[in-house]
Amino acid sequence: MIHPPAKLVRGMPILGPFAENWENVEKFQARPDDLLICTYPKSGTTWICEIVDQILAVNNAEGCKNAAIFERVPFLEYAVPNMISGTAALDQRASPRIIKTHLPVELLPKSFWDNKVKIIYVARNAKDVAVSYYHFYQMAIVHPEPGTWDEFLDSYIEGKVCFGPWSTHVKGWWQMAKKWDVLYLFYEDMLEDLTREIRKVVKFMGKDLSKELVEKIASLTSFKAMKENKNSNYTTVPSSVMDHSISPFMRKGVCGDWKNQFSVAQNEKFDKYYQREMADCDLSFRS
Ligand code: PPS
Secondary structure (H helix, E strand, O other): OOOOOEEEOOOEEEOHHHHHHHHHHHOOOOOOOOEEEEOOOOOHHHHHHHHHHHHHOOOOOOOOOOOOHHHHHHEEEOOOOOOOOOHHHHHHOOOOOOOOOOOOOHHOOOOHHHOOOEEEEEEOHHHHHHHHHHHHHHHEEOOOOOHHHHHHHHHHOOOOOOOOOHHHHHHHHHHHHOOOHHHHEHHHHHOOOOHHHHHHHHOOOOOOOEEEEEEEEHHHOOOOHHOOOOOOOOOOOOOOEEEEOOOOOOOOOOOHHHHHHHHHHHHHHHHHHHHHHHHHOOOOOOO
């Protein structure tokens, strides 16, 4: 299935094959001891999943190196032909489960709210997300056709890429964090001081880990360590889903790569859009 078109689910563009499983996403049964990891795509999802799983694994004999990250932390809305869907994988999984989603606040299944599930949100600056997403659209070929970079950037600005507008996503979850049990983290803060951010996650999860263990987790979840680990770098995914010869999943892992991709005109256009979109919000990003 190469670059199937996106479909709309309650007004939000989503990968075509994912839309086919939407009924199961809507009726998904969350459990009170689930931990939900929520992000806009390309914002550090895999990184935070690995960190949370490492924290849980302290008391878990299975360890983290025995299975790929997408098996340890199933992706709720994932659905691709001939592969187990996220909802089916999660139904089979013992508690406590860690669940990944890219859904905006409005589309999160009701049972997460009913069961008062704790949520970790990670946000990343809009320009680096756009660049990372463009490369990902090309290699993860179950995404729609990305077009040229200029065309992709226009779609991103217009909120036509999968999972809709970046701004609605980060703002929606930011407002939710003011009234729900949401730990709101930033990718750039994780790059700046990973042990500090891991300590926030440990505390949020109600755990108590030694300084040495936190440092060990930081070392196991560095960009280099994760890029080299087949269980976190997505190289075990069939090439019919992700083609790493087009772009690796673990690509650069830095802040500011947008400067290598945006033209001056694109940057000016983007800044205007950004100011318009974010004027009503007290969120601030470093890019
Ligand atoms: S996805 O497909 O939406 O789940 O992708 P996601 O995991 O959110 O984002 C992938 C980007 O995160 C970078 N990444 C990291 N950066 C720094 N340190 C670590 N440990 C790390 N792990 C993943 C990854 O390289 C992608 O960013 P880009 O800019 O493309 O390199």
